[in-house]
Amino acid sequence: MKKQLLFCAVVAAVLLISFSIGCKKDDSTTGCPDCPVITVITPTSGLPGTEITITGKNFTGLESVLFDGANAVAIMPSKTTATQTVVTVPDIPNKNGPVKVSVLRNFTSGNVTSKLYSTENITFTYTRAPEIASIAPLSAKKNETLTITGKYLGTSPMVTFPNGTKVSASVINDSEIRVAVPSKAGNGKIQVVTSGQTVTSAQDFTYVFSYRVSTPYQLDGYVDDLNFSNGRFITEFSGNTWAGLLFVPVTGPFAQLNLSSPNLGPRGGGFRPDGKFVFRDADSGLLVSVSPGSNVVSSSLGYPGVSGWSVDIAWLTNEQMALITYEVFATSLNIVQITGTTLPIVTPVNMYLPQSVCVFNGKIYATGRYDVSEIISNAASKIAGTNLISGYIDGPLSMARFGYLDGIAMNVPTKIYVVDYGNHCVRLIDLDTNQVSTIAGTGNAGFADGPGASAQFNFPHGICFDNEGNLFISDYENKAIRKITIE
Numbered sequence: 432m433k434k435q436l437l438f439c440a441v442v443a444a445v446l447l448i449s450f451s452i453g454c455k456k457d458d459s460t461t462g463c464p465d466c467p468v469i470t471v472i473t474p475t476s477g478l479p480g481t482e483i484t485i486t487g488k489n490f491t492g493l494e495s496v497l498f499d500g501a502n503a504v505a506i507m508p509s510k511t512t513a514t515q516t517v518v519t520v521p522d523i524p525n526k527n528g529p530v531k532v533s534v535l536r537n538f539t540s541g542n543v544t545s546k547l548y549s550t551e552n553i554t555f556t557y558t559r560a561p562e563i564a565s566i567a568p569l570s571a572k573k574n575e576t577l578t579i580t581g582k583y584l585g586t587s588p589m590v591t592f593p594n595g596t597k598v599s600a601s602v603i604n605d606s607e608i609r610v611a612v613p614s615k616a617g618n619g620k621i622q623v624v625t626s627g628q629t630v631t632s633a634q635d636f637t638y639v640f641s642y643r644v645s646t647p648y649q650l651d652g653y654v655d656d657l658n659f660s661n662g663r664f665i666t667e668f669s670g671n672t673w674a675g676l677l678f679v680p681v682t683g684p685f686a687q688l689n690l691s692s693p694n695l696g697p698r699g700g701g702f703r704p705d706g707k708f709v710f711r712d713a714d715s716g717l718l719v720s721v722s723p724g725s726n727v728v729s730s731s732l733g734y735p736g737v738s739g740w741s742v743d744i745a746w747l748t749n750e751q752m753a754l755i756t757y758e759v760f761a762t763s764l765n766i767v768q769i770t771g772t773t774l775p776i777v778t779p780v781n782m783y784l785p786q787s788v789c790v791f792n793g794k795i796y797a798t799g800r801y802d803v804s805e806i807i808s809n810a811a812s813k814i815a816g817t818n819l820i821s822g823y824i825d826g827p828l829s830m831a832r833f834g835y836l837d838g839i840a841m842n843v844p845t846k847i848y849v850v851d852y853g854n855h856c857v858r859l860i861d862l863d864t865n866q867v868s869t870i871a872g873t874g875n876a877g878f879a880d881g882p883g884a885s886a887q888f889n890f891p892h893g894i895c896f897d898n899e900g901n902l903f904i905s906d907y908e909n910k911a912i913r914k915i916t917i918e
Contacts, residue, residue, distance in 0.1 A: 465489060467536040467549045476556035476626070479522035483555065485534065486515050492537045494546075498523060498555070499530040520555065527583040527605055527626070529554040558626035559583040563633070566621055570637040571612045573918045579623060581630070584608045588625040593617030593636060612638070614918045615900075618863065641918050642870045642883030648679055648912035654905040656743065657838065657893030657912065660702040661723045664912060666893065666905055667697060676700070676710070678726060679912060681897070686726045699741030699756075703749050711741035718769075735767050736775035745790040753780075753788045753795050753806070764788065764797060766809065782811035783818040787850075791841040798836035798849055803860055814847070815860050815867050823854045823874055824867075831867035833858065838894035840902065848894060848902060855888045857904060857915065871904075871915050878909045888913065 469487040477483075485496065493511055495503040496518045510517040516534070523530070532555050536547045562582040571577055579590070585605035591597050594617030600608040608623070621632040652670025654677070659665075668677035668687075676688035676697045688697065700710030706723040709732065718732035735741075739758030746752045751768050764785040768776040782804060788797040795806035802816035815828040822832030834853025841847055845862040848870075856872025870883050877887030889908035896902060902915040 463547070465536075465538050465540075466547045467493065467534045469532065469534060469549045469551050469553045472532060472553055472555060475554070476558050477520060478558060478560075479520055481520045482517060483520060484515060484517050485532070487534070487549070488514055489536060489547075490514055490516055490534070492539075494535045494537050497533045497535060497548075499526075500533070503535070520557075523557070525582070525605075527557045527559045528586050529556045556586075556626070558586075558628060560628040561588070561623050561625050561630040563621070563623060563630050566632050566634050566636060569634060570639050572639045572641050573612055573614045573616075575612050576609055577612050577621075577636070578607065578609050579621070579632075580607050581623075582606055583628075584623060584625060586626045588623050591622040591624065593619035593621070593638070615640070640870075643881065643916045643918075644871050644883060644886035645880050645914045645916070646911050647914050650677075650910050650912070653907050653910055654912060655892050655907060656700065657895050657903060657905040658700065658702055658708065659895045659897050659903065660708070661706055662898075664895070664903065665700065665708055665721075666912065667700075676721075688721065688726055688728070699743045699754075701744035701746055701752070703746045703752075705749050709744060709746070709752075711735065711744070713740060732769060734775070735769070736777045737763075737765050737767065739763070742785075743787045745788045745795065747790050747793065747795070753790065753797070755785045755788055755797070762786065764806070766795075766806075778809055780806055780809050780811065782806070785811075786836050787839045789839045789841055792844060796839060796841065796847060798839045800835060801833050803833075803836065803839070803847060803849060814862075821853060823851075825858075825869055826867060828860070828865050828867060831860075837892050838905075840894045840896055842896045842900060850891045850894045850904060852890055852892060855890065857883075857888075857891065857894070857902070876908070878906075878911075880913075883915065 467489045472483050472485045491513045493506045495505050497503050502521050502523050504518045504521055532553045533549045538545050538547050561584050564581040567578050585602045588600040588608050589597050590600050590610045596613045598610050598613055600610040602608050616638040618637050619635055621636050623630050652668050655667040657666045662681050664679040666677050678686040697710040698713045700708055702708050707720040709718055709720045711718050718735055719728045720730050722729045737756050739756035742755040742757050744752050744754050750770055754767050755762055755764050762785050764780040764782050766778040784800045786798045797804055799818050801821050802818045803814045804811035815831045816833050821834055824832040834851050836849055837852040838850040847860040849858050851858050854874050855876045856869050859868050859870045871886050872888050876889045879887040888906050891904045892907045893905035904913040906913045
């Protein structure tokens with residue numbers, strides 16, 4: 432019996448020693464002085480194939496380095512010492528982001544060999560290049576959700592839209608992220624940046640603008656031409672007791688033009704590059720100017736060298752303008768050069784019944800009665816519509832029809848906004864898509880705010896942009912200045 436008890440005690444002692452030697456805890460917490468300990472790895476991130484240096488202690492007898500508890504990489508004796516080893520990061524299929532790194536040591540004590548593991552929370556981050564398989568939908572409005580699928584997308588992804596706006600995405604998993612479309616996101620490729628790597632979509636994204644109409648200025652008279660500069664609108668106004676130029680600031684009270692002559696009546700004005708507003712006196716035919724912020728006529732520029740009433744003016748420089756005039760039931764467009772005291776140099780433009788004109792990036796664009804053109808080499812190069820046939824048709828440029836055009840405005844090179852007076856609406860000529868569309872108005876006269884598709888106007892005339900990229904319309908019969916917010 433005593434021999435049996437002695438045998439059991441010996442066995443128990445051996446098991447206890449073996450357990451102690453095979454401990455997986457470091458010596459700071461469990462008293463395992465022979466367990467390997469990792470103190471640092473460099474670098475801490477990279478792609479498969481990256482060579483990393485692992486520093487620590489108790490590396491004698493090191494067998495392998497493990498990534499995520501498996502995927503063992505054998506030790507290279509020539510690159511291993513008692514405190515350091517160098518290994519190459521393995522390619523773990525579809526793995527991205529942080530993985531735990533540990534080391535395995537073979538330790539022999541007496542006749543017993545044990546496997547000892549490090550247990551520190553040391554990680555290496557896989558930074559694989561993200562891949563985009565698809566974006567959906569391919570076209571969307573502001574705040575709609577864009578879903579991007581692919582690979583390796585889930586590490587703090589940042590999405591860059593075609594207009595340069597960067598938006599942090601929500602991670603569904605490593606192969607799917609979602610992001611809210613920002614305002615005016617632009618058209619083109621989508622980029623995703625994650626773990627310092629960038630990928631560009633093969634598909635193009637198209638931003639769908641939305642339009643909302645409101646009425647910020649209700650007036651007590653009719654409003655015709657409309658211009659904006661220096662924080663205020665200038666419109667040709669006709670009320671029950673007064674007619675002339677009306678100044679409508681973004682904030683503050685309205686103001687009337689104080690005329691030095693009771694017969695001075697404004698016709699067809701526009702802002703010069705120096706900020707002066709220039710219009711033509713209906714009675715004398717003189718071109719006169721109003722300085723920025725002023726409500727009085729500051730100077731006369733003399734006669735433009737063209738007969739008839741002015742309809743619209745757009746300035747290319749402080750001394751050169753595109754001028755539309757009306758005479759004998761017809762309109763004409765001329766380029767007028769005014770230099771000092773010399774006679775103006777007038778160059779006629781070959782265009783049928785021009786209605787309104789604007790200048791953008793040094794180019795002249797004009798509406799005819801039923802068409803829109805760019806002025807090239809003193810002649811109208813038709814963009815959309817036809818000069819003889821009216822109608823109301825959206826679609827390809829050559830097929831589009833207009834009711835009766837008036838104002839024209841631009842703030843980017845490929846989008847022309849026009850007022851379709853005859854169809855009580857505002858139309859967009861998109862040179863990116865070569866399409867004409869209605870952005871606001873139903874085609875019927877009325878007075879209603881709201882989304883562009885249901886808003887109504889009543890014989891709108893002028894159109895211009897403010898500094899924030901909003902459109903403003905002089906709504907003649909509704910006696911109002913209407914705002915179209917574009918998002």
